[in-house]
Amino acid sequence: MPVLDHGPRDRKQIALTFDADLTALMRRRLVSGTVKSYYNKALIDELRALHVPATMFLTGMWMEQYPGITRQLANDPLFELGTHTYDHRGFTKHCYTLGTVPRDQMLADVRRAITELDQLDPHATRWFRFPGGCYDATALHELAPAGVTAVGLDVPGADGFAKSPQPIIKQVLDHVQNGSIVVLHMHGGDNAPYTAQAVGPIVHGLRARGYQLVTVTQLVSRR
Template identity: 50%
Template sequence: MVDHGPRTGDLVALTFDADMTDAMRYQLRSGAVRSYANLAIIDLLERERVPATFFLTGKWVEEYPGVTRRLAGNPRFELANHTYGHLAFTADCYQLPTIPRQRMAADVARTFDVIAPYGGRQTRYFRFPGLCHDRAALTELAPLGVTVVDGDVISGDPFAKSWRPVVDAVLSRVRPGSVVVLHVTEANAPMTDEALPRILAGLAELGLRPAPLSEVLGARPVG
């Protein structure tokens, strides 16, 4: 389990969670919500040639196959696993329904299977919904050979009402080797696309450079 990479150098990882619960799927399909895929974020990352890592839920991939193909097709983007339906792996985790312990490994394995056909820079990185995990959850996932990634810079972008607190949260905590947790789920994190250009500018002023998660964590660059 890792929170950040080495504190040397100038690299940081921008990671974006793509949540999708059954409740979110219902909101989307009923028309109550317009989108859980913030294309403005992807547009900016592509335009500015910024590397990023996306933690995808299987259900999000199923709702947005075209967007997933777009992410997989960008050599600067890495794909990682955020469970199939964003269920909680511990009790009392942001009011999320809890997945039974005996289903945990199958849920995560299923998500890898959903992502696999899209190709691109796929990883064995995994993030728990809500960052909620305990020894039991880690034990269940151990046979899958995943690297659990939490993050040391929590942006607080879900349900933010302004971009300012998101930017402040990131720039006040970020350091070399940091793993920044953001979201690409537009309706649930509506300010992230406004915060992102300011975060990028702030990182540049601090002399920090976004890189794929594998490089920030010290792995050999992919490709």
């Protein structure tokens, strides 16, 4: 499986990417009402208002929870969608607290999310992101038949469990360069509560420095 961590360094383009995690634990919080939603609508509204192209990586479980929203995102020409596994388990033995997909289930897990996306999105991309950014040679080997490209990052957005918007804004603006792929999250809730407030200042800051914001597909397309 090919891996892409950034785009060309000779163009002032940056791809903002947004992952939609949903784990078994997060779904229990939805069911119990502890968390109202893992769809950060304020974030998407902000991206639309600012006309920001973006690439989103959706877990299969998130698409099952939000099929109508997945269709809306798919039909918005600003956005392109890829996959982020079925239920956000890790693809290495020790990936934070995410657990581990057994080797013999890796391909089926990723294909399940791809199938779900294809049912909801007529323009589905073959971009894929590993949960927690965790992978090794075994995972790449097992997933080669899935036909997807792993999209990594060179700038983690640090919006997970953030306490305010300011550190997210600073983290992104301090670390981007030509061709950067920035990872943020679009599930909101208790897991990424300040992404919507951070994204406006990030977009304005990047544009003020002359960066064009593009999708991952646009980032790597040679013109």
